[in-house]
Amino acid sequence: xxxxxxxxxxxxxxxxxxxxxxxxxxxxxxxxxxxxxxxxxxxxxxxxxxxxxxxxxxxxxxxxxxxxxxxxxxxxxxxxxxxxxxxxxxxxxxxxxxxxxxxxxxxxxxxxxxxxxxxxxxxxxxxxxxxxxxxxxxxxxxxxxxxxxxxxxxxxxxxxxxxxxxxxxxxxxxxxxxxxxxxxxxxxxxxxxxxxxxxxxxxxxxxxxxxxxxxxxxxxxxxxxxxxxxxxxxxxxxxxxxxxxxxxxxxxxxxxxxxxxxxxxxxxxxxxxxxxxxxxxxxxxxxxxxxxxxxxxxxxxxxxxxxxxxxxxxx
Amino acid sequence: xxxxxxxxxxxxxxxxxxxxxxxxxxxxxxxxxxxxxxxxxxxxxxxxxxxxxxxxxxxxxxxxxxxxxxxxxxxxxxxxxxxxxxxxxxxxxxxxxxxxxxxxxxxxxxxxxxxxxxxxxxxxxxxxxxxxxxxxxxxxxxxxxxxxxxxxxxxxxxxxxxxxxxxxxxxxxxxxxxxxxxxxxxxxxxxxxxxxxxxxxxxxxxxxxxxxxxxxxxxxxxxxxxxxxxxxxxxxxxxxxxxxxxxxxxxxxxxxxxxxxxxxxxxxxxxxxxxxxxxxxxxxxxxxxxxxxxxxxxxxxxxxxxxxxxxxxxx
Numbered sequence: 051x052x053x054x055x056x057x058x059x060x061x062x063x064x065x066x067x068x069x070x071x072x073x074x075x076x077x078x079x080x081x082x083x084x085x086x087x088x089x090x091x092x093x094x095x096x097x098x099x100x101x102x103x104x105x106x107x108x109x110x111x112x113x114x115x116x117x118x119x120x121x122x123x124x125x126x127x128x129x130x131x132x133x134x135x136x137x138x139x140x141x142x143x144x145x146x147x148x149x150x151x152x153x154x155x156x157x158x159x160x161x162x163x164x165x166x167x168x169x170x171x172x173x174x175x176x177x178x179x180x181x182x183x184x185x186x187x188x189x190x191x192x193x194x195x196x197x198x199x200x201x202x203x204x205x206x207x208x209x210x211x212x213x214x215x216x217x218x219x220x221x222x223x224x225x226x227x228x229x230x231x232x233x234x235x236x237x238x239x240x241x242x243x244x245x246x247x248x249x250x251x252x253x254x255x256x257x258x259x260x261x262x263x264x265x266x267x268x269x270x271x272x273x274x275x276x277x278x279x280x281x282x283x284x285x286x287x288x289x290x291x292x293x294x295x296x297x298x299x300x301x302x303x304x305x306x307x308x309x310x311x312x313x314x315x316x317x318x319x320x321x322x323x324x325x326x327x328x329x330x331x332x333x334x335x336x337x338x339x340x341x342x343x344x345x346x347x348x349x350x351x352x353x354x355x356x357x358x359x360x361x362x363x364x365x
Numbered sequence: 366x367x368x369x370x371x372x373x374x375x376x377x378x379x380x381x382x383x384x385x386x387x388x389x390x391x392x393x394x395x396x397x398x399x400x401x402x403x404x405x406x407x408x409x410x411x412x413x414x415x416x417x418x419x420x421x422x423x424x425x426x427x428x429x430x431x432x433x434x435x436x437x438x439x440x441x442x443x444x445x446x447x448x449x450x451x452x453x454x455x456x457x458x459x460x461x462x463x464x465x466x467x468x469x470x471x472x473x474x475x476x477x478x479x480x481x482x483x484x485x486x487x488x489x490x491x492x493x494x495x496x497x498x499x500x501x502x503x504x505x506x507x508x509x510x511x512x513x514x515x516x517x518x519x520x521x522x523x524x525x526x527x528x529x530x531x532x533x534x535x536x537x538x539x540x541x542x543x544x545x546x547x548x549x550x551x552x553x554x555x556x557x558x559x560x561x562x563x564x565x566x567x568x569x570x571x572x573x574x575x576x577x578x579x580x581x582x583x584x585x586x587x588x589x590x591x592x593x594x595x596x597x598x599x600x601x602x603x604x605x606x607x608x609x610x611x612x613x614x615x616x617x618x619x620x621x622x623x624x625x626x627x628x629x630x631x632x633x634x635x636x637x638x639x640x641x642x643x644x645x646x647x648x649x650x651x652x653x654x655x656x657x658x659x660x661x662x663x664x665x666x667x668x669x670x671x672x673x674x675x676x677x678x679x680x
Contacts, residue, residue, distance in 0.1 A: 076678060077442060084446045085518050091677035117678045123438035127392060127482065131399045131475035135450075138474060159453060159478060160445035166474065167442065203400050340680060362406035363391060363432045365655060 051239045051314075052222040052231030055281055056183040058104045060217040064181060065110040071175050071346065072101060074339060077116045078167060081160045082151065082234075098335040100241050103325035113342035116171065121350035125170035128361060130163065132199045133192070138162050143188045150229070169193040174350045176210040183221050185230070190214040206360035208353070222281065227256030227274040242325055245315045252278075252311045257303045264302040275306050282313050366554045366629075367537040367546030370596055371498045373419045375532040379496060380425040386490050386661065387416060389654060392431045393482060396475045397466065413650040415556050418640035428657035431486065436665035440485035443676060445478065447514045448507070453477050458503045465544075484508040489665045491525040498536050500545070505529040521675035523668070537596065542571030542589040554629070556636050563633065564626045567593075572618045579617040590621050597628050 064070050074097050079090045094115060101113065116122060138144065144165060148157060168189050172180055173196075180190060190212060197209040221230040224237025231238045239251050257275050261268035270276050270293045279289045292309075295301040328335060358364045379385050389412050394405045409430060416428065431437060453459065459480060463472060483504050487495055488511075495505060505527060512524040536545040539552025546553045554566050572590050576583035585591050585608045594604045607624075610616040643650060673679045 080443070080676070081446055087519065087675075087677040094680070115680060117439075117673075118680065120435040120439050123442045124432075124435050127438045127441060127475075128395070130478055131396055131473050133474050134470060135472050135474055135477055136470045155449060155451045157450050158446050159448050159450055159481065160442075162450050163445055163474060163478070204402065336680060358432075360402075361395070362402040365409070365430060365433065365651060 051241065052224075053100065054104060054241060055222040056217060056230075057181060058101065058106065060181040060215070061101075061111070062105045064179075064215075065107060068179065070111045071177065072106060072111050072113050073171055074098065074113070074115045075171070077122075078164055081158070081164055084158070084160075094339065095332045095335050096242075098339050099325050099328050102328055102335065102338065103241060103321045108338045108342065112345050113339050114346040115339050115343050118340070118343040119174060119346055119350050121347070121354045122167070122170045122174050124354060125174055125357065126163070126167050128357065129166045129169055129196050129200070132196050132203075133166055135162075137195075138165065141165055141188050141192060143185060146185075165189050165192045166196070169196045172212050173197060173209050174353050175346060176349075176353055177212050178210060179215045180212045181215045181217055184216055185221060187214055187216075200360075204360035206356070208356035208360045223274050223277050225251050225255045225274060227272060227277075239314070241318065241321050243318070244322075245319075248314050248318065249311045252307050252314065253304075255307060255310075257306075261296075261303065265299050267299040268296045268301070268303075270297055275303065275310055278310055279306070279313070282310075282317055366556060367539075368415065369419060369556060370537040371532060371545075372496060373416065373421065375496045375530070376416075376426070377420045379494075379530075380422060383494065385426045386492065387421060387426050387428050388486055389413065389428070389430045390486070392437075393479055396473070396479055399473070399475075409654065410647045410650050411557075413654050414640050414643050414647075417643055417650065417653065418556060418636045423653045423657065427660050428654050429661040430654050430658050433655070433658035434489060434661055434665050436662070436669045437482070437485045437489050439669060440489055440672065441478070441482050443672065444481045444484055444511050444515070447511050447518075448481055450477075452510075453480065456480055456503050456507060458500060461500075480504050480507045481511070484511045487527050488512060488524050489668050490661060491664075491668055492527045493525060494530045495527045496530045496532055499531055500536060502529055502531075515675075519675040521671070523671035523675045538589050538592055540566050540570045540589060542587060542592075556633065557640055558633070559637075560630045560634075563629050567622050567626045567629065568619075570622065570625075572621075576611075576618065580614050582614040583611045583616070583618075585612055590618065590625055593625055594621070594628070597632055598624075 061070065061072060074094050076090055076094055079093065080087065083090050098113065102108070139162070144162065148161070153161065165188070169192055172193055180193075182190060193212050197211045200209050201207055223229070224231040224235055225239065226235070226237040228237065229235065239248060243251070252275070255274050255278075257273050258269040260266070273296075276289070276293060276296075279292070283289045292301065292306065296306070355364075376385065376387060389409050391405055391409055394408065395402065398405050413428065417423070454477070459477065463476070468476065480503070484507055487508055495508075497505060508527050512526045515524050516522055538544070539546040539550055540554065541550070541552040543552065544550065554563060558566070567590070570589050570593075572588050573584040575581070591604070591608060591611075594607070598604050607616065607621065611621070670679075
């Protein structure tokens with residue numbers, strides 16, 4: 051659901067306005083799943099299922115799998131020359147993730163470099179707009195730097211400088227109220243979760259630890275249940291009056307959580323149905339991803355041809 | 366000539382014993398010529414000319430150009446995950462070069478990563494043997510680590526662990542007697558140098574700064590002229606008696622240098638003639654490099670197919 055709020059919702063709208071590409075980042079997933087390639091492999095179909103179940107339409111959107119586009123790797127190698135090691139270490143998103151994952155001496159080159167790899171993902175299709183959460187803005191900034199340096203040094207306009215399109219709700223906190231929802235933190239609700247699983251997760255959600263008795267005044271800010279209601283409850287007025295009531299005291303967590311369970315399950319039910327239908331035909335999902343990758347390989351080869359010409363690697 | 370002694374001489378012998386690949390590393394050349402791609406482009410033909418003029422035979426040896434093999438980039442991306450940033454910084458060859466080139470905050474990611482890129486160069490053709498100078502042994506060590514890690518983690522034998530084949534004379538000091546001969550240090554003799562140019566460079570060669578008068582005893586050790594005679598003079602006995610004479614005093618630098626000029630020019634003359642003939646047909650040279658690259662792309666695709674299977678990126 052974090053992915054939905056931060057990206058998919060945006061994507062569903064954008065496919066009606068733009069020529070849209072959506073990439074499944076299997077190689078970047080390997081970066082922190084080095085010794086678990088089966089998990090990455092299996093997740094490719096799962097991610098595809100999420101996209102399709104939410105309403106991203108393969109007739110409007112071109113899907114592709116990162117590892118099927120060798121030109122991304124080729125661009126990455128060229129871009130590595132345009133970025134200093136110290137610049138990579140200053141990247142706020144990377145710094146944050148290094149801290150979160152506790153990398154020290156075991157920080158891999160692959161992890162440190164992944165912003166450069168992402169710039170190749172973006173520029174290989176000459177993307178103009180990249181829908182991102184605000185936590186991803188440093189990545190777009192890195193893209194600007196590389197594109198500008200490349201076009202300046204090689205006196206070309208082979209690369210297109212992408213603009214960030216920031217989604218309204220760019221990140222969803224985890225059910226524990228901490229940081230953003232993520233698989234690795236175990237604080238995520240999945241688009242594939244059953245109604246019961248959603249209920250269970252919401253019931254154990256972080257609220258206000260000082261709100262012990264129903265009559266106690268409760269904190270709204272930082273309360274994950276209210277954060278989720280803000281995003282998913284269509285009735286903004288009612289949410290406001292619930293907040294007022296909760297702040298004064300006299301409103302229990304369970305009432306709020308039951309409301310959120312209903313709202314989330316209403317939202318998830320059609321996605322869940324479509325997802326389980328599609329899940330019966332994983333070959334179809336792979337076919338969507340692979341045929342899109344064929345299209346992108348051709349676009350990517352055109353980009354690489356421009357790039358080779360600029361860097362005089364055209365023999 | 367440094368390249369000849371460190372590598373080409375070996376290569377000429379090896380092509381009769383093994384299936385040999387020789388790569389022109391244009392992408393690695395870009396690593397420290399970021400803003401001078403024309404120089405890199407032009408040097409590709411020059412390097413090809415050197416190889417062919419020295420007697421590396423395209424009927425026995427498969428030439429290829431690094432940037433024409435996208436699988437090298439793809440392997441590099443996968444290998445980045447198997448090497449830590451601190452491991453890269455400990456690489457003695459890289460450390461040495463960083464110091465030599467005076468990189469500090471401006472150290473690029475491309476430069477730090479280049480040993481990983483080299484491992485991809487080697488493993489993409491599943492090379493068993495890599496002819497190297499002893500200064501390149503840390504690169505082979507890095508290759509061992511990556512290959513072992515990869516094969517262990519992904520339970521495969523897709524990658525072949527290469528062995529170093531150390532050339533007898535692995536490096537030739539520059540004409541200034543310092544470090545190794547290199548273009549960037551301005552202390553190199555080129556296979557394409559005219560007889561006059563060779564004479565001029567030898568005449569200004571570093572000998573023994575304390576050997577002022579002919580009658581002075583001179584130092585043989587560290588004396589570049591003797592180092593070159595050791596490598597190129599076929600008459601080892603005479604070289605030994607010259608060394609004895611020089612050590613005792615009474616033998617002037619000019620006599621030695623004239624001898625070296627003759628020897629080098631005798632050695633270079635057939636190479637020079639062949640080189641200037643070939644230089645009239647750069648299209649032929651490019652054709653050799655490009656048709657070899659076609660062959661290597663097929664070998665490389667077989668390697669990538671094994672690798673994709675192991676890392677479960679085979680969709």
